[in-house]
Amino acid sequence: MAELQFREAIRDAIDEEMDRDESVFLMGEEVAEYNGAYKASEGLLDKYGFKRVIDTPISELGFAGIGVGAAMNGLRPIVEFMTFNFAVLAADQIINHASKARYMLGGQLSVPMVFRGPNGSAGQLGATHSVAYDSMYAQFPGLSVIYPSEPDDAKGLLKSAIRNDDTVLFMESEQMYGMKGEVSDDDDYTIPIGKAKIKREGDDVTIVATGKMYHIAKQAAQQLAKDGVEAEIIDPRTIKPFDIEAVVKSVKKTNRCVVVDEAHPFGGLASEVGFLIQREAFDYLDAPVQRVTLPDVNAPFSKPLFDLWLPDAKEVIEAVNAVTYRG
Amino acid sequence: MAKKQKEAFFTPIGTDESNNGKIDKAVKLPKPTKKKHKDLGLSDDDVLEMYEQMYLQRRFEERAMQMYQKGKFGGFLHLYIGQEAVSTGTVFALNDDDDIITAYRDHGWGLVRGVSANEGMAELYGKATGCSKGKGGSMHFANVENHFWGGYGIVGGHIPIGGGLAFANKYQENDRVTACFMGDGAVDQGALHETLNMSQLWKLPAIYVVENNGYSMGTAAYRHTVNEIHERSKGYGMKSAVFNGMDVFTVYENMKKIADEVREDSMPWFVEIRTYRYRGHSMSDPQKYRTKEELKEYQKTDPIERMKTYILDEKIAAEKDLDKINDRIEEEVLEAVEFAENSDFPADEALWEDMFADEPHFHDRKEA
Numbered sequence: 114m115a116e117l118q119f120r121e122a123i124r125d126a127i128d129e130e131m132d133r134d135e136s137v138f139l140m141g142e143e144v145a146e147y148n149g150a151y152k153a154s155e156g157l158l159d160k161y162g163f164k165r166v167i168d169t170p171i172s173e174l175g176f177a178g179i180g181v182g183a184a185m186n187g188l189r190p191i192v193e194f195m196t197f198n199f200a201v202l203a204a205d206q207i208i209n210h211a212s213k214a215r216y217m218l219g220g221q222l223s224v225p226m227v228f229r230g231p232n233g234s235a236g237q238l239g240a241t242h243s244v245a246y247d248s249m250y251a252q253f254p255g256l257s258v259i260y261p262s263e264p265d266d267a268k269g270l271l272k273s274a275i276r277n278d279d280t281v282l283f284m285e286s287e288q289m290y291g292m293k294g295e296v297s298d299d300d301d302y303t304i305p306i307g308k309a310k311i312k313r314e315g316d317d318v319t320i321v322a323t324g325k326m327y328h329i330a331k332q333a334a335q336q337l338a339k340d341g342v343e344a345e346i347i348d349p350r351t352i353k354p355f356d357i358e359a360v361v362k363s364v365k366k367t368n369r370c371v372v373v374d375e376a377h378p379f380g381g382l383a384s385e386v387g388f389l390i391q392r393e394a395f396d397y398l399d400a401p402v403q404r405v406t407l408p409d410v411n412a413p414f415s416k417p418l419f420d421l422w423l424p425d426a427k428e429v430i431e432a433v434n435a436v437t438y439r440g
Numbered sequence: 441m442a443k444k445q446k447e448a449f450f451t452p453i454g455t456d457e458s459n460n461g462k463i464d465k466a467v468k469l470p471k472p473t474k475k476k477h478k479d480l481g482l483s484d485d486d487v488l489e490m491y492e493q494m495y496l497q498r499r500f501e502e503r504a505m506q507m508y509q510k511g512k513f514g515g516f517l518h519l520y521i522g523q524e525a526v527s528t529g530t531v532f533a534l535n536d537d538d539d540i541i542t543a544y545r546d547h548g549w550g551l552v553r554g555v556s557a558n559e560g561m562a563e564l565y566g567k568a569t570g571c572s573k574g575k576g577g578s579m580h581f582a583n584v585e586n587h588f589w590g591g592y593g594i595v596g597g598h599i600p601i602g603g604g605l606a607f608a609n610k611y612q613e614n615d616r617v618t619a620c621f622m623g624d625g626a627v628d629q630g631a632l633h634e635t636l637n638m639s640q641l642w643k644l645p646a647i648y649v650v651e652n653n654g655y656s657m658g659t660a661a662y663r664h665t666v667n668e669i670h671e672r673s674k675g676y677g678m679k680s681a682v683f684n685g686m687d688v689f690t691v692y693e694n695m696k697k698i699a700d701e702v703r704e705d706s707m708p709w710f711v712e713i714r715t716y717r718y719r720g721h722s723m724s725d726p727q728k729y730r731t732k733e734e735l736k737e738y739q740k741t742d743p744i745e746r747m748k749t750y751i752l753d754e755k756i757a758a759e760k761d762l763d764k765i766n767d768r769i770e771e772e773v774l775e776a777v778e779f780a781e782n783s784d785f786p787a788d789e790a791l792w793e794d795m796f797a798d799e800p801h802f803h804d805r806k807e808a
């Protein structure tokens with residue numbers, strides 16, 4: 114194991130895949146000369162040159178589509194968005210084209226590519242820079258969506274994503290890039306897409322959380338342990354395909370569940386997982402599933418409002434208290 | 441490097457590789473106007489006011505930067521320093537009820553369009569007394585009452601909105617002109633091109649202005665866009681202009697002429713104003729993409745220094761009069777910092793306010 118920052122894990126995954134496969138290239142705003150807006154592509158230009166590490170204009174729709182076309186025509190693009198908040202401009206290419214072209218043409222082509230970049234909020238950047246899009250893309254058939262929480266997951270899953278023969282959205286977080294963690298130094302380390310990981314074992318309540326929210330859940334679990342409540346944290350890592358079996362198995366043990374989701378409440382990961390649990394494990398539940406999400410309100414700039422807006426450990430603890438009927 | 445390999449490059453290579461130590465010029469400044477203020481119909485007082493406006497923008501941002509570095513507030517902070525002649529010349533050229541909209545580098549625009557230093561600084565601090573009640577921060581200054589429709593953070597996102605403001609003005613036959621400002625980076629967004637086409641097609645009374653400051657974040661203009669920016673409008677048969685944005689008179693002269701014409705014939709314009717950003721893109725920019733020498737070259741054309749020299753040369757005011765203005769501004773800005781620090785943050789309930797004009801509704805709102 115080696116201790117790496119999240120950004121280094123991402124960089125290494127890209128580096129290894131570029132090294133291994135000539136058809137893999139990286140493209141996006143400031144990825145080359147600037148080494149990435151968040152330094153996630155540090156050194157890649159030096160190593161692979163201007164042909165394979167490409168700075169784009171601010172033309173999200175255009176370069177996302179150029180990625181789709183290049184993927185159809187034999188390459189394996191990694192298209193970086195400075196954040197998924199700007200990928201909204203490219204949504205037509207992701208939703209109408211990358212996810213649908215193969216099906217529409219009866220399987221004659223495929224779109225093996227990765228769209229990646231930070232997801233969700235990164236502090237006080239205001240309403241247009243703060244939305245978590247993982248659930249939204251998970252709505253669309255044909256796409257895989259990954260939102261890892263730790264460097265090890267990031268490395269193994271990004272390598273799998275790059276090798277996947279279909280379109281994968283790989284989400285990161287500005288606030289996690291500096292975070293350190295042990296990363297496997299196995300040769301060619303990959304993690305299968307769609308497999309959850311039990312990150313903490315416990316018998317009293319299941320907490321489902323990924324991405325940035327995993328760290329909030331972890332804080333909450335540490336607090337709760339002091340009060341004698343042992344939470345089991347399941348990190349799905351992949352939003353879609355979603356590993357419902359892992360969650361159901363845990364809920365059958367704990368009989369209670371809280372889902373923490375960085376998106377707004379309507380029709381997101383939390384509601385989907387809540388639905389599946391009630392269908393698959395109804396008889397095992399000792400309390401209705403609870404969720405912690407953003408409120409149904411845009412991100413405010415002002416610090417105290419922003420803190421109020423973003424889910425925190427306290428809200429997770431309250432939700433756990435609700436499902437365990439603790440006062 | 442082997443030729444074949446080089447030909448397979450996509451984006452042109454940048455500073456590190458190409459300049460061989462010579463000073464790169466990120467943007468070529470056209471010659472400023474030779475006209476004196478009187479030739480342009482500006483009084484001595486107008487000139488002093490222009491100076492004051494530019495100085496206010498400069499000092500406001502220098503103080504803001506200081507406060508940011510002290511950790512007084514967070515978020516992004518994109519400084520307009522170096523570009524003040526563009527906002528100032530434009531606002532003097534337009535009527536007060538002409539509409540202005542811009543991107544996130546918006547402090548200068550707010551200040552010249554009636555956001556007070558107090559309200560501006562309070563917005564940076566996220567205070568309830570800010571021009572956008574602390575909801576928007578640095579990127580979202582606005583004073584809608586004074587026809588400044590705000591700063592927007594999605595590159596290119598506000599361009600069609602500028603077209604929409606102009607559309608409504610034409611619809612309402614009110615003779616107002618819309619000026620929509622964007623960075624050179626925004627030129628590469630499809631939104632611009634769709635908007636230019638419809639504007640020409642529908643004869644919208646709008647001026648689309650690119651503030652070409654040489655860089656889009658760390659990418660020099662020649663590395664992100666091809667050909668001359670102002671010539672983009674040719675394909676749409678749209679009138680265009682390019683001029684110097686480091687000289688407030690040049691901006692004033694051209695924008696006045698263009699605005700008058702738009703008011704007359706309701707045909708849109710596409711304009712490139714060349715200027716230069718002195719500071720980093722935002723506060724965390726190591727600026728490795730340009731040399732200190734390049735920056736110094738442009739600082740020699742500083743719009744405020746230039747104005748000061750003009751005022752003294754033309755004997756519009758004496759050095760001590762300018763000092764008095766400077767002192768007044770200095771005080772105004774310091775007071776603004778104090779005002780911002782002493783102001784309250786928005787109350788918790790404000791989180792839920794301003795979402796709807798009509799009956800508010802929130803999905804699954806938890807009771808406090």
Ligand SMILES: Cc1ncc(C[n+]2csc(CCOP(=O)(O)OP(=O)(O)O)c2C)c(N)n1
Nearest residue numbers: 199545593594595623624625626655656657
């Ligand atoms: C759609 C979108 N893509 C990317 C960004 C990130 N971003 C913010 S500013 C910027 C550079 C814009 O440069 P330019 O338009 O020249 O304006 P300037 O900063 O020079 O005023 C980029 C890439 C964004 N805000 N929105």
Ligand SMILES: [Mg+2]
Nearest residue numbers: 623624655656
């Ligand atoms: Mg620029």
